[in-house]
Amino acid sequence: MRFLALQSSILAASLWLSANAHAVDVNAGDYTALPPGTSVAAWYQQHGRASSFNPDGGGTVSDNTRLRSNISILRLIHFTEIAGITVDPQVLLPFGHVYGAKIGGQSLGSASGMADPIFGATFWLVNQPGAGASGRYFGVTPLLYVPWGSYHKGDALNLGENRYKFDLQLGWVEPLWGKTSLELYGDAVLYGDNDDAGSGRQTLEQDPTYQVQANLRYDFNPSQRIALGYSASTGGKQFIDGDYIGQKTEVQQVRFEFQQMVARNVQLSAQLTHDVQAEGGFREDVGVNLRALLLF
Template sequence: MFRIKNLFLLMAFGPGLVWAIDLQPNDIVAPLPNKNYITVSYLNTENNTLYKNGAAEAGSPVIDTQSAIFRGTRTYDMGNLPAASFIQLPYGSINPKGSLANQASDTGVGDLTFATAIWPYSNRSTRTYFGLAAYLISPTGSYSSQRSFNVGENRFRTDLQMGFQTPITSNVDGMIAVDTMWFGGNSQCGLACTRSLTTTASLNQKPLTTTQLGPIYRINQIFTVAASYFYVAGGATSINNSYQNNVVNTQRFLLSGQAHTPIGRFSLQYGRDMEIKNGFVQTRVLAVRLAKEF
């Protein structure tokens, strides 16, 4: 039977949510200034078997999440450098099933994200770009200490990311990006940390670093495909200053396709975990997006 004492792994690692700041094909390409974009995304994920230090725990947990994500982006010049800022708000649900079916689900607004990116180096003639980005994720989402599964995390998060993209062949570019996420504390971690509806604990988490890399193939003026490999490390948690020995060590992949149409840019992504040390393994992530200039 699945043991509820391990639910703190869910609180810390957020199954169904992307740990890294996942990049789509050509996100590292510097944008043209004075443009406005609206992006609407739908994400569907499934997580199941819980792993603890590389060993699968007993039980058959299933965690389904669905999210609609709305993003508004503005591009501009910062001095002589290309730059962009966006604000992003998700709305979604998280539903425990299987051996977690007795746990409450949650539906509501997620955590609001603010981000700004700048490109210290941008050369369109050689298709070579180097960008830096900073993210602030605020605790605006639905949260209750009496639920183990919440859409929001009830803590601030910040992330710094750098990315580099350059040609490999005439139609193929290579990209690599590294980001580190820092976590604020959650002093109201209840059922997920204490197994109690009336008692709360303080949850803290070490920084989490993700490396993502892969090729981007431009088929023609309309279609682009890409493949990305991710390695995620760090992120161990403490509950009331008690170390939980649950370092993240995850490898996963993500396949992407894009189509540039008169309606806008359609994107489709599919991925899953390949190897995991701690947490609920992600067996599916499916993302559909439409980005449109206005």
């Protein structure tokens, strides 16, 4: 029970990490550079269900353990050109509800409201839209998480993290053969300190997190595609006042995605995810991620 009480106190600082991606997860086609002057508005709806908690160095806790999340994200993007390079300044505004959280029967309550907004831009250093069915692209994306989300110190669950985060993401899209292409992504996430963690008078520190993501993508035609995906995260050990608390970001996940243009400027996407391995946090049984994207 001492371990469960400790987990209850530190989840206040890390729920957004536990319930969602440690970096910005990608959809198939995200690193396609659109023509300068194009704007995109995207709405994401994400539902996740977890039924086990796997502390680092401890046994899996699955009896009377669960986590449910419904997260929405509004993403606004504008493509422009700077010194001959296509750039897309963007902002992500996440909000939602996390509920039904328990570890070994110990209730952690619920949380709702805004999560921390994310500001960034992709800089395309390779931009060859005519290569293969997908085009060939290489982009660099710095992203800054700003601690403006809902955070109440002492609460077991929060959507905001009360700290700055910086994510540097690299993305490469390479045509393979015919209508098949490979997308490769890498992230490194650096974390600021949360000085109101745990009891509200403690400091949370976290080691950097590293993530690789890959999509094997098949374009049936310009308006329809599928993708098989994989993601692996590592690192991210968390410390309260210098003591390791058994949480980190060790997750391996498989994905399947389908995308369809339903109008000239509207695309719908559906993605299923499943954690095949997780250590140092909740393991997600199934995730359902829906997206509607409007180009204008």
